[in-house]
Amino acid sequence: MSNDDDLLYELYALGVLEEPERSRVEELLRSGDRGAQEKLKRAMETNAMLLGATPLVDPPKSLRTRVLGSVGVVERNWGWVGLVGAMAAALGVVTIYLGTQLQERDGQLTAARADMQRTLRQAAETNAELTRARQVLSFLNAPETRMVTFGPRDPKPPKGRILLNANRGVLLIAGNLPPAPAGRIYQMWIIKKDRTPPQSGGLFQTDASGNAVHFQGGPVPLDATIAVTLEPEAGSTGPTTQPLFAAGL
Amino acid sequence: MWLLTFLFAAFDARSEDELIGRLKRRDPSAMADLYKRYGKLVYSVILRVVKEAGTAEDLAQETFLRIWNRAQFFEQDRGALGPWVLTVARNRAIDYVRSVEARNAQKSTTFEPELENPSSYADLERDILNSDRARVLRDAIRKLTPNQRVVIEMAYYEGLSQTEMADRMHQPLGTVKTWVRTALKILRNELEEVST
Numbered sequence: 001m002s003n004d005d006d007l008l009y010e011l012y013a014l015g016v017l018e019e020p021e022r023s024r025v026e027e028l029l030r031s032g033d034r035g036a037q038e039k040l041k042r043a044m045e046t047n048a049m050l051l052g053a054t055p056l057v058d059p060p061k062s063l064r065t066r067v068l069g070s071v072g073v074v075e076r077n078w079g080w081v082g083l084v085g086a087m088a089a090a091l092g093v094v095t096i097y098l099g100t101q102l103q104e105r106d107g108q109l110t111a112a113r114a115d116m117q118r119t120l121r122q123a124a125e126t127n128a129e130l131t132r133a134r135q136v137l138s139f140l141n142a143p144e145t146r147m148v149t150f151g152p153r154d155p156k157p158p159k160g161r162i163l164l165n166a167n168r169g170v171l172l173i174a175g176n177l178p179p180a181p182a183g184r185i186y187q188m189w190i191i192k193k194d195r196t197p198p199q200s201g202g203l204f205q206t207d208a209s210g211n212a213v214h215f216q217g218g219p220v221p222l223d224a225t226i227a228v229t230l231e232p233e234a235g236s237t238g239p240t241t242q243p244l245f246a247a248g249l
Numbered sequence: 250m251w252l253l254t255f256l257f258a259a260f261d262a263r264s265e266d267e268l269i270g271r272l273k274r275r276d277p278s279a280m281a282d283l284y285k286r287y288g289k290l291v292y293s294v295i296l297r298v299v300k301e302a303g304t305a306e307d308l309a310q311e312t313f314l315r316i317w318n319r320a321q322f323f324e325q326d327r328g329a330l331g332p333w334v335l336t337v338a339r340n341r342a343i344d345y346v347r348s349v350e351a352r353n354a355q356k357s358t359t360f361e362p363e364l365e366n367p368s369s370y371a372d373l374e375r376d377i378l379n380s381d382r383a384r385v386l387r388d389a390i391r392k393l394t395p396n397q398r399v400v401i402e403m404a405y406y407e408g409l410s411q412t413e414m415a416d417r418m419h420q421p422l423g424t425v426k427t428w429v430r431t432a433l434k435i436l437r438n439e440l441e442e443v444s445t
Contacts, residue, residue, distance in 0.1 A: 007433040013364055015340075016410045044364065045377050046386070046436065048332030050405055051294055051339060052378040053387045059292035063306050064284055067313045071280050183318065200307070203314065233318045234311045234341060237348045 009043035150247035272320035298342035343408035397432035
């Protein structure tokens with residue numbers, strides 16, 4: 001291997017080296033050549049330093065909430081007492097609204113209230129959960145929010161509710177969803193009727209009891225179908241497995 | 250002064266050990282510390298690649314989830330966390346851009362991320378991102394000619410091979426290869442100077 005080829009370990013480590021150089025590097029590494037392995041380590045360090053020199057941009061505050069929320073991280077905050085009070089008041093408004101507008105669905109609402117109260121109790125323990133619950137309450141409080149249930153007639157789980165608001169987004173409250181197997185994660189999909197590819201509605205995990213509350217903000221057509229699939233842990237750009245459930249208004 | 254530097258380096262190494270240990274045990278507070286340490290950089294690298302804030306946020310979340318789910322395979326005493334996190338972030342972003350391009354062109358994607366396995370990051374310099382070498386490298390990038398800088402950026406932030414760079418720049422492959430090799434040689438020479 002020439003000295004010039006030594007310069008190509010950085011490209012190999014980046015995954016952009018082409019043949020025949022790529023095969024030459026791989027052959028050396030497979031043979032256990034210590035020099036080649038050392039060059040690769042140094043190239044990986046160089047790559048990290050170059051990527052580390054990327055000009056920094058402040059991420060949106062919501063990213064931290066999403067990252068921590070997606071793994072159920074608990075963060076304590078002394079401001080939670082006031083927030084819980086505000087949320088309890090908002091829950092009352094939501095309850096009255098849902099009770100008057102959807103009297104024929106009393107049974108479903110009772111369950112929905114229980115779901116929300118459970119969510120509130122969990123939210124009181126974590127600041128991240130509180131932020132999410134406030135979003136959910138605001139969403140529920142909006143008069144244009146519509147609700148559909150799924151799974152109650154199925155002999156097996158999952159079951160729950162999907163709430164859609166054309167301007168604000170989608171809220172999924174699901175139960176009896178077993179924890180995703182190792183290396184997999186649940187992904188929500190928004191499937192529009194215009195035959196465009198399904199749009200990712202975000203990744204989520206269930207708690208130990210198999211419950212999940214997942215909110216995806218942003219505009220969504222009211223006639224969209226909401227589906228959930230099991231995907232590789234990093235998520236997918238399109239569904240790669242059969243939906244565990246799908247529902248629309 | 251050297252004593253302080255040594256103590257800070259030792260403390261950083263120990264705190265990284267401790268962070269990796271908590272990640273491997275799935276201690277929830279470790280994710281907050283991981284985000285505090287790398288959140289801004291991960292988001293910045295991904296945004297540089299995808300150039301769209303909403304997508305960058307989605308991919309940054311996926312990056313941290315992947316780190317969380319694979320941390321158990323990381324070598325606590327020997328692994329360098331920063332380079333691994335940056336590689337995962339870059340790969341997620343480039344994989345996304347490639348898949349969108351492939352979908353638009355109705356062809357299959359060809360990008361195959363290399364060296365994302367956490368065990369590949371054993372025996373790299375621990376605090377490489379904050380090292381003197383990293384500072385030297387940042388200065389060295391400014392010494393590259395515009396064409397050399399462009400091809401380096403295409404490799405790191407777009408995941409392009411030299412053939413793809415030549416197509417994009419409408420230049421002969423040999424010319425592009427010369428720019429790439431010269432650029433890497435300049436960067437390597439600068440790094441070797443600081444090591445000696």
